[in-house]
Amino acid sequence: MELIHFRILLALKRRGTLNSASELLHLTQSALSHQMKNLEQRLGIILWRKQGRTLVLTQAGQYLSDVAESVIATVDSAEQHLALLAAGKTGKLIIGIDCHACYEWFRTILQPYLQTWPELAIEVTSRYRFNSFEAIQQYKLDAVLTSDPVFNGVLHYQPLFDFELVLIVAKQHRLAERQFIEPSELQEETILTYPVERERLDMFRKVLQPAGVEPLAHITVEETDIMLQLAASQRGVCLLPEWLLADKVKNPDVISLRFKDLPLAKTMYLATRHEDVQLEYIQWLIEHAQSKA
Amino acid sequence: MELIHFRILLALKRRGTLNSASELLHLTQSALSHQMKNLEQRLGIILWRKQGRTLVLTQAGQYLSDVAESVIATVDSAEQHLALLAAGKTGKLIIGIDCHACYEWFRTILQPYLQTWPELAIEVTSRYRFNSFEAIQQYKLDAVLTSDPVFNGVLHYQPLFDFELVLIVAKQHRLAERQFIEPSELQEETILTYPVERERLDMFRKVLQPAGVEPLAHITVEETDIMLQLAASQRGVCLLPEWLLADKVKNPDVISLRFKDLPLAKTMYLATRHEDVQLEYIQWLIEHAQSKA
DNA sequence: CCCAGGTTATGAATTTTAATCATCAATACA
DNA sequence: TGTATTGATGATTAAAATTCATAACCTGGG
Structure with missing residues (x-):
């Protein structure tokens, strides 16, 4: 038949x-x-x-x-x-989110994006958080927001904006008055992080482990808001993008600190397959992401 | 594609x-x-x-x-x-019913039929009552139960059983004691029939009109049970297949009469397309219809 | 480090399938 | 009763799909 x-x-x-x-x-x-x-x-x-x-x-x-x-x-x-x-007139854009903080940032751009591309179905997922690199190659994702690129030519990484990681502490914290701090000073602190492996956490990878410091405790938190609340009530300290704090005017009880001689500069990238870079709705995302920064 | x-x-x-x-x-x-x-x-x-x-x-x-x-x-x-x-293992048999009485009879065979052919979807309809001849040719019906065949070779008519039409009257009716009656004696009676045109009613076509008799009144009734109840309470008389009364032991208040020199013998047929006669579930229907008679 | 064994892609030849053309047979209608 | 219109059918032609042979490529193991 x-x-x-x-x-x-x-x-x-x-x-x-x-x-x-x-x-x-x-x-x-x-x-x-x-x-x-x-x-x-x-x-x-x-x-x-x-x-x-x-x-x-x-x-x-x-x-x-x-x-x-x-x-x-x-x-x-x-x-x-x-x-x-x-004809590129429709489609479904599946955006992978690679770190919790990325998602916080993406929320600020999502609304205008939805309005500009009403026909485009958009899905945001952190399902492939730990293997977004493979997922995008297998067409399970179309774009990945990440600040940990793997430059090997397979994917196209579009820099969106630079940012700095800062240490978030409560205003009443013993270190709050300091201009710069040392990693070793975190030895007696409780560290707040998202629930992923230490190897993927800049706090451990770039701050504590290079200095050979093992903190007092390590608590994982799913939600950024809760993490900030915990920090504000002196339950711990955390490393977050500085712009995150700027957006959170609702959190006046914390301040940000920088490490001495340890610039934690990062760049947020949008990773796509090379073939998709020219798609209109990808281009729009790139442009508006940059102007946003 | x-x-x-x-x-x-x-x-x-x-x-x-x-x-x-x-x-x-x-x-x-x-x-x-x-x-x-x-x-x-x-x-x-x-x-x-x-x-x-x-x-x-x-x-x-x-x-x-x-x-x-x-x-x-x-x-x-x-x-x-x-x-x-x-393979003839399944199908939908749409059976057309051409007269109310046919339906009454078919009900007695329906239950064993459904049990014998559980896979067969059966639909019984009187939708094509007035043009079942065309309907069966256009595959809208597969079989028609009728006692008014049209023998012209287009359809296959399988005789199922013979029956006689009898006049149903209440036990207390003035004619109830009579062995035979004349059509003219119905002049003062109310006639009960199913709601179809007179030309299709044997009561008029075969009894009253040949004798030139116009009855007192003509009341149409949809349901056979109600027709019998009306007859039992002396609201009228009706012409029905004799076997219908035999089944209705629950109606002991009526009796049947025959007309003198006017045999109302009829035959019930199952009409099918020639091509379908050999189908197992049609054959079963024919055999069981005959043994039932 | 290369090779054996696996993958898909591709061009040309072959086979299979589908479409057409030219009819026929049946029917309906003037 | 002829004529036009319907679908069916067999033979022929046209098109499409399949295969074969082989290229290009990747992966894992000695």
């Missing part, structure tokens, strides 16, 4: 005669007759019968033409959708 | 490699590759990409393979259903 058989049944239903149906399909009447005869023989069942000079569908034929309605509708709509996809 | 493309996408999804998928479809890897390349060119969109030595679906490819799941499932199930239909 092939789509042509469904199309013939539908055309016959629409036009009434095989002759007329053949015009609809840009084929000859003979072609339709041959095709259906062939199908009937393979199925071992009669689909229509000539009655007078019109065709009457048998029960099997009726049934099959009902199936045809549904199948052809599905196929045609898929074809149309693919045509739009091919 | 053809079914083969959907099948290739599904086989690839199942087996992982095109080589393995080709076995599933009993084709060569080359055939699958050519087909999909061709589709891609026509659609103007890439569906997969070779990554290392495996294929990775693009977003469009993912989308199309999802469509494929649905389309192929529909088509395969339709094919299976048609195979059953072809």
